[in-house]
Amino acid sequence: MKKYLRMAAGLILAAALLVQQVMPVRAWNEVITCTVLGDSIAKGYSSDKVNKIKCYGRIVTERLAEENEAYFDYQNYAKNGLDTAGLNEKVLSRDTVKRNLNKSDIVLITMGSNDLLNEFKHVSQQILNSNTKFRSANQALSELQEGVKKNPLTILKIVDALSNWDYGSFETEWMKAMETVSQQKKENAQVIVTNIYNPVYNMELPGTLNKVVENIIGNMNSIIEKRASDYGYQVVDLFNSSIVAFVQGDGLHPSQEGQELIAGMVYKLVEDPDSREDVLEEDSQSVDGGAVKGEAQDKTGGQAENRENAAAPDAESENVKQMQENQAGKTENEKNLTDKQSGQQEHSRRADWLGIAAGVILAASGICLLYLMNRKKKG
Numbered sequence: 001m002k003k004y005l006r007m008a009a010g011l012i013l014a015a016a017l018l019v020q021q022v023m024p025v026r027a028w029n030e031v032i033t034c035t036v037l038g039d040s041i042a043k044g045y046s047s048d049k050v051n052k053i054k055c056y057g058r059i060v061t062e063r064l065a066e067e068n069e070a071y072f073d074y075q076n077y078a079k080n081g082l083d084t085a086g087l088n089e090k091v092l093s094r095d096t097v098k099r100n101l102n103k104s105d106i107v108l109i110t111m112g113s114n115d116l117l118n119e120f121k122h123v124s125q126q127i128l129n130s131n132t133k134f135r136s137a138n139q140a141l142s143e144l145q146e147g148v149k150k151n152p153l154t155i156l157k158i159v160d161a162l163s164n165w166d167y168g169s170f171e172t173e174w175m176k177a178m179e180t181v182s183q184q185k186k187e188n189a190q191v192i193v194t195n196i197y198n199p200v201y202n203m204e205l206p207g208t209l210n211k212v213v214e215n216i217i218g219n220m221n222s223i224i225e226k227r228a229s230d231y232g233y234q235v236v237d238l239f240n241s242s243i244v245a246f247v248q249g250d251g252l253h254p255s256q257e258g259q260e261l262i263a264g265m266v267y268k269l270v271e272d273p274d275s276r277e278d279v280l281e282e283d284s285q286s287v288d289g290g291a292v293k294g295e296a297q298d299k300t301g302g303q304a305e306n307r308e309n310a311a312a313p314d315a316e317s318e319n320v321k322q323m324q325e326n327q328a329g330k331t332e333n334e335k336n337l338t339d340k341q342s343g344q345q346e347h348s349r350r351a352d353w354l355g356i357a358a359g360v361i362l363a364a365s366g367i368c369l370l371y372l373m374n375r376k377k378k379g
Helices: 002-027 056-067 084-091 095-103 113-127 137-150 154-163 168-184 209-226 256-271 302-311 313-378
Strands: 031-038 071-076 106-110 190-194 233-236
Touching: 031 056, 031 084, 031 095, 056 071, 056 106, 056 256, 084 168, 095 168, 113 154, 113 209, 137 154, 154 209, 168 209, 190 256, 233 256
Parallel strands: 031 071, 031 106, 106 190, 190 233
Antiparallel strands: none
């Protein structure tokens, strides 16, 4: 009898040890959750269908997960060509988006460029009296340049129309979007918005049109910035960064280096939420750098000055070198993250098998004890 009791006790002890091995894995549930909203910049648009672009939101989320040894839940609802009205109508109205906002630790938003580009296309179509529905800013610009060649006064009409653009509709849609995000996000979520850089800076706009566009962007950014405290979001300053030096062949969308630049600026704010007043010049030329905009500054001259600095050969050479080193590091980090996640999956599978084994042993121990008790009664 004692022999059987010792055997049963051994089985129970083995099951307990197996359960001890399983419990730490089952208790580990840290997950970093991020939701991205916005346009093609936030989506990571690539004009090259072969080479994909990893967007800044994904870069930031993976980096945070790696450094915190956590899993991550990442959802990107950005759409190419989306303007602020479209964000409200097509994205924020969806229940799935609202549910993800409810659970997200970080919400990243890039909007506004298409509001400007759509207005530019609309004005160009009206002034040129064209029946063509422009599908892109490049197409509108090409038609505009032809129109200016035929009638140089056309540019004055375009400038006048854009200068008198009513920002009321943009501000209304922006406030509506931020109200929805503010209501749907969980209490301690961090909401980070990137402001607007000049999407047509690298295009050869006729006359003084580029200056007019930058004035418009400055006014739009003022709206974004003045509403930050109302809706509890923070603003990353792309307008005064060197982002336009790192764009794709279309002259508009960020290249992979550009996305890395944005990611560095966003990441700095995630790590140090109080860095809003940092001086931009510290990091604006570095892919890993970052700064956020405080009070509204000079909207028209700052970006042009930064472009001149970014275009200087020595600065650009240094940028390229830094980006190459950074990219090599990111590749290694991605490999480590993949290895880590594979290890976590293997650990999880191991825990499942240990759990099954513990259950089998406990069941066998119970059967053994019942058998012994039954024998004792008969004896």
